[in-house]
Structure formats: C-alpha cells, structure tokens
Amino acid sequence: MPSPTIAKHIKEIPKISTKNDFSVLNEPWTVWNWYKKFDWVHVLGLIFMPIYGFYMAYTSVALQQKTAIFSVLYYFFTGLGITAGYHRLWSHRAYSAGPTLQFILMLASTGAMQGSIRWWCRNHRAHHRYTDTEKDPYGAQKGLMWSHFIWMLLRQDPTTVGWADVSELEG
Ligand SMILES: [Zn+2]
Known part of the structure; x- marks a missing residue:
C-alpha cells in the first residue's frame, strides 16, 4: 500500500498525461486543438507514407519487374492476412488454426498496417x-x-x- 503522498501522485498521473485525456475529442474543432484530435502514428502510416511512396516511385526510382511482382504478391498476401486472419480467424473464430498457420497469418496481416x-x-x-x-x-x-x-x-x-x-x- 503506497503512502498517501505517493497515492495522491499516482492518482494524478492520468490527469498529467495527455495520452489518456480524450476531452479534446468532444470539443468543437478549432485552429488550436485540431492537431490533438488526430492519431499521428496512423496519419503517418496511412497518409504520409503512401504519398512519400508515390512521390519516390514517380521521381526517383524506375520500376523493376521484380518490384512490381513483389508488390502484387505482397498486396494479396497482406489482404489474405486481414480477411483470413484478423477477420475470420481472430475476430469471428470462424475456424481454428494451428500455431504455424497463426504465425503466417500474423505476419501477413500485420504487413497490411491495420x-x-x-x-x-x-x-x-x-x-x-x-x-x-x-x-x-x-x-x-x-x-x-x-x-x-x-x-x-x-x-x-x-x-x-x-x-x-x-x-x-x-x-
Ligand atoms: Zn466481421
């Protein structure tokens, strides 16, 4: 049992941390708070990374056949990870899978960045x-x-x- 002084500080931690403060989400959008409403890790992965990829593909790197083939295979592999793994297996428990298949589906689905x-x-x-x-x-x-x-x-x-x-x- 922590002392009353320590207990007081433990109680205050969630108030100090902005990570667990969601009050801004219920406020109207303003010039001063809009950036607090975004999940910047998700914005980085879903907005900036694709834009950077398209920019680099267009300006700096010539498309090679092996890259095109890998991209198509990667698209279907990660898509299968989401549909067969995240959705059917882990969300709905529509079937059971052994550890090897679960490991492969985990690799596939996490590659989809969802x-x-x-x-x-x-x-x-x-x-x-x-x-x-x-x-x-x-x-x-x-x-x-x-x-x-x-x-x-x-x-x-x-x-x-x-x-x-x-x-x-x-x-
Ligand atoms: Zn569903």
Missing part, C-alpha cells in the same frame, strides 16, 4: 455488436469516408466504443 490483432478485433467485434450506432467505432451513419478511412485517422476514446470481449486474445 494495427494489432487485439486492436483490430476489439473494434470489429464492437462494430458487429453495435452496428451503425454511436458505439460502433466505424458506423456507416457518419458517412462513407468515416466508416472506411477517417475513423482511423482520429484518436479514439476507448470509453465511447461499445464493449467487446477480446480477453481470449490477451496473452
């Missing part, structure tokens, strides 16, 4: 459970762009997403 297995499945189970409500992390009632893209660019307050049990995915 977050961790736990994060993806938690959101997807909430999506199915609370489809098109305020508790759906990517509900279609907020529009096509929101449900397919924008929701990933903005920080997510975990308390606003509907509860979904992913405890079996936690080591």
